[in-house]
Amino acid sequence: MTFEPTLVWAIVLLPLLGFVVNGVVALAAPERKIVPTIVGPAVIAISFAIALVNFFGMLRTGPETAVIVPGYTWIPSGSLQVEASLQLDQLSMLMTLIITGVGFLIHLYSVGYMHADKGYARYFAYINLFVFFMLLLVLGSSFPLMFVGWEGVGLCSYLLIGFWYTGKVNADAGKKAFIVNRIGDFGFIVAMLMIFANTGSLSFQSVFAAAPSAFTYGGAVVTAITLFLFLGATGKSAQIPLYVWLPDAMAGPTPVSALIHAATMVTAGVYMVARTGVLFALAPVSMIVVAGIGALTALFAATIGLAQYDIKKVLAYSTVSQLGYMFVGVGVGAYSAGIFHLMTHAFFKALLFLGSGAVIHAMHEALHHTHRDWDAQDMRNMGGLRRYLPITFVTMWVGTLAIAGVWPFAGFFSKDEIIWQVAARAVGPFRGWFTLYWVMALVAALLTAFYMTRLMIMTFHGKSRLPDEERHHLHEVPWVMYVPLVLLAVLSVLGGWINVPAAIGRMPVLGWVPHAEWLHHWLEPVTAAAERIQAANLPALSETAPFGGGEALWALVSFAIAVATIVIASAVISRVEYRPALESAAPAGFRRVLFRKWYVDEIYDALVVRPVIRASRWLWRWIDQGLIDGVLVNGAARLSRMVGWFGSRLQTGQINTYAFAVVLGVIFLFLFVFPRLF
Amino acid sequence: MIREILWWIFAAEAVLGALGMVLSRNPVGSLLSLVVTFFGLAAIYVLLGAFFISAIQVIVYAGAIMVLFLFVIMLLNLGHDYHADLRRGVWLVLGGLASGLIGFVLYRAVRTPSLELPSGLTSPLDELVQRQGAVGVIAAPLFRDFSVAFEVTSVLLLVAAIGAVVLAKRRV
């Protein structure tokens, strides 16, 4: 029987309603905090409930094709008919659940985290608007509608990063995020133009149906389209060329970092690549590029993460690195693996961010009492917090073990799935490339484990570096903040069990978890078209990794690496004698290069930002005012005045000159009358 | 033959007088050289058979107008200040060039074949003068054909006189 979507438009429009209500309260009566406290999370909760209803409906009926929920015709212009309608299929259902689910937990957490802030209502208005745009992005049935969500989330991240706009640093960070996203969106727009030019439509259904016939496999056009789409993805999901905005985005409130810069917005790029899997499958070159940049970002960001002292900066680079993993997953064609890691990452990264938020919140209150101007986010000022923040400590360890890829936790299954898929697909034309990416992925996994353990040790273990009068002000965060932490911790464990690969299921110790590869089958209808194309044009997957050994063996190896790294790291880090930030020496040598983020920001500034500004100023002064205004326009005015002046010089006022003029006249008269005089 | 020689003498006298008038530094000196030119011209008029006109020339021009000029020069006692009012430099060159050009153009105009001038010395005018006398030959056309012009000239002279008086009268 067919799947009947219920109230799908409500899922999307409820957060918008929340935005309007909170917005009005923010403008009219910002001090009335009760309204946003209720409206904010409630709106998301109802959306989540409706999503669940649809999810179970979908589970029961298991529809083969996507269901289109009609809306209205948005842009009817000649042959271009853009419908504003929603598309509900397994992929968008999963994403909606993640967004509304994790979103709701984060809203709950924000009630506690932001209660002291006077922009409380404004915060909830923005965050509701964000969820609305994110749902629109995920549920949109055509490229332009997805683009509305795409730029909408960019706008919300701009507003939320620069939430405390009185600080120039925050406002700059917001501006940087928006402009870098806009560069990515340029790529998205160009891709849309090319798609429309070649397939005559922009709705997903017809484009993917027409794709295999409209584009030749590996052709220049489809490669260009996919690369432009990927440019958009790098902008939004902070990959190598356009990742610089994410670390600066930590200037926003921590729940924002958790929701936008960990769980939802940054995954939009991965979702887009998965959604347009058919196009990427048709362009092997793009697959190599996507996976390549993913692997490079994973490794590069992990290295930077090693040397950061700000707890949120470490997590930010960790996010960039994990996103790199997801792009490796979808880049090699294993869309379900990529989405699986996206889901588990949403859980444990949100958990880690909210945990760090709790730590910062506690540190802030402590430092606030004594008005000591220490940075509440700098790990060198922390240490030994496990005695004061027990729940946060436990949940953060769950998150760390998950991200490091330790056995029962979600990270192990999703990251291992990706690493294995890269190894399995290193066949045919991709052999060399994917083997390289596979090695990079393994090294990045090791680094991930290292910097996460470093973070935990510096923050929670060892002796506290806080002076004792602040120490007794440290106390656990209120319930409204640690309940989401606990829930997310549970999800970080269970989340991994829904897609346990068969090979691992059969292993002795590691097989005790219920294994069903459920997610892979769940996403089957969505990824079927792409896999059919790959199967047609690429050799079959190999059973053994490039250097031998089956999936089970390499799962064991990566598990061993993770555990070993955690043990070694904790031993190494706990022995290092850290001093509070103000007294500790600045990092030197290679550590300084890492700490200064390989000087990427400075390079971008020198190569792009400053030359553009200088060129603009030059253009304005020389071309606009100089050439056009100066020479042509005012020049013409000056020319006519000069001719006038010359004329006036002739009128000397003395009779002789006039007589002379008369004489000349006479002479010319004679010449005219007697032309043959000479 | 004697007329040719006389003509050349008086022509030279006229030209030298004119040059003297233009180039002399002293206004009175230039006035007198102009008078000399007028006498030369009057003599040439006689050679050309215009006896009445030469008389008029001497009486009216040399006598009346030049005296008027002399009177004005004396009135404004300009006689002695010899500051060089000759325009130097580029104007001198330009002036010379212009006058040279005018002279050359007129000379060429005169020389053009289209003017068939009787080369002989005698002209129908001479026996007319014989018959009607020097004054009669002018009087007839003046008072018969040009009577209107004659009257207008008288009005002109009247207006000029009144104008001169009004302009030069000292505002009292």
Place this chain on the structure above:
Amino acid sequence: MLTLSLVLAAILFAIGVLGVVIRRNAIILFMCVELMLNAANLAFIALSRAVGIEGQVFVFFVISVAAAEAAVGLAIIISIFRHIETVDIKNFNLLRW
């Protein structure tokens, strides 16, 4: 003789022009104009021998006009002199904008 007289008239006229352009004294300027007029009279007289008596009649009128013009001109010069104490036309540039 007749053509020679015309040539002489041309020369005298040229000298008159030279005087007008070069001299800065108003009175001398006037005299040069008179000279040019006489050059014209000479031309008339010369041609009247070939064409007819009208030439001489016309000279008669020219002389009268010259007289009138001289009178008015000198009156103007006197009134100007009374204002700016000079006849040097370099200072007569009141009309210059």
Place this chain on the structure above:
Amino acid sequence: MNVFLEHIHFAGWALHFLIWFPLVGMFGVLLAPEAVSKRLALVVTLVEFIVSIPLWPAFNPATAAFQFATTMPWIRPWGIYYRVGLDGISLFLVLLTTFIMPLTVLGSFRYITKRERTFYAMMLLLETGIVGVFVALDLFLFFMFWEVMLVPMYFIIGIWGGERRVYAAIKFFLYTTFGSLLMLVAILYMVFKFHALTGEYSFAYLDLLQVPLTYREQIWLFLAFGLAFAIKVPLFPFHTWLPDAHVEAPTPGSVILAAVLLKMGGYGFLRFLLPFFPQASTAPLLVGIVLAFGLAGIIYTAWVAAVQPDAKKLIAYTSVAHMGFVVLGIFALTVQGLQGAMIVMLSHGASTGAMFLLLGMLYERRHTREIAAFGGLAAVMPLFATVFVITALASIGLPGTSGFVGEFLSLIGTFLTHPWVALIGASGVIFAAYYMLPMVQRIWFNALDKPENQTLPDLSRREIVVLAPLVAAMIWIGVYPKPFLDATQTSIEELLTTVEQRRIAPPPMIGLDAPPAARAGRLVVARQP
């Protein structure tokens, strides 16, 4: 509703009313005492708007023929008739004018203090001129209104402007008149050619449409007409009058200048350039140059805008960037391109009009336009900040606002015929953020450090009433542009088919230099009634 309109045969007098009622209002305002003139002008513009609203429902989108058309003899021997009519292209431009005018008048209540009576009279005369240009179907009438419109604008900038107002006013006037004189020559050329072929004079748009022109003639006439409209658009090299005019003009003046006057250029391209000279407007070289100028308009002015110290000058340059998209859309000669150009014109009218009103309100509060003088105002004026940010986002084309729909459509249209041009044009999206966000940040965010900024009042009720319709328009065109697109659909398709037909099979080629015998009577022209 339509029944009621038929009953009062609205179609008959509608356009006449729209054109001449402001003129009557003008005399009324001139005679009214100083205090009353303000309110009277508002009433006149409101009545004008209310009467213009039924134009939309009564407009029949199916046919491309001119609706509400009427013809009255004017100067019969020269074939000059008073012809007016409306079609898909000019419908929304007229509505934009009548929609913006009352808001501008209301917006200038507190801004204009000296000689208010003459100011409002000038505004009403301006409205007459603008509406006249959009509905005139007789080239003589069109040219007359084209010039009439310049005079009040000159006085508005010249009298109530800033310090260098005289320079700006003269520059504006000379720049536009220079262009329009060439256009006049071109019009006359066509009229005399028409006379040579048919023996009588006619300035009618439809008659001149059928005048056969050789390729060379078309090129020259295209350049003549094109220059006049390029100056008005303004297209890249001819844009330097706009920043000066905007900076020196009073707020209401620059709102009208930006919201409506710039659309004359675009309207001119659509109405006169494309149909009259199809070969010229598809000649690769000519179109290449125009598109290059359009691109320069988008990229170059965006870069120049980013470094402007004066907020109004910055917005002026952004209008040139927006109109770059219009030119791109028009010369793409595809349905999407032209419709995109129409939408950009409408959305630019709303967003830049609102932006200038906002800057005017800022000027009323702090009497300065230097961006550096502000900072952190969002803490003091939250509502003002919200409206400003929404307007800024609409002008840089955030999806969901009107800016995006227009730019997206014109980019798609341009991509179908000139892919590389569209590619470079799309980068305008980045530079839009490059010039707008720093300005927004320097005015609204950053630290609230200057003492005089700390006590600024938020939006008053009057200001909200002025801004609300504009913000509503921006959101409406962004979210539900269907009615606008449907109404312009047939007219634009008709325009494109005529251009296509006449490009391939032009009417019989008879140049003026053809022998008179060959010319006489060769052209059978269906004379307009």
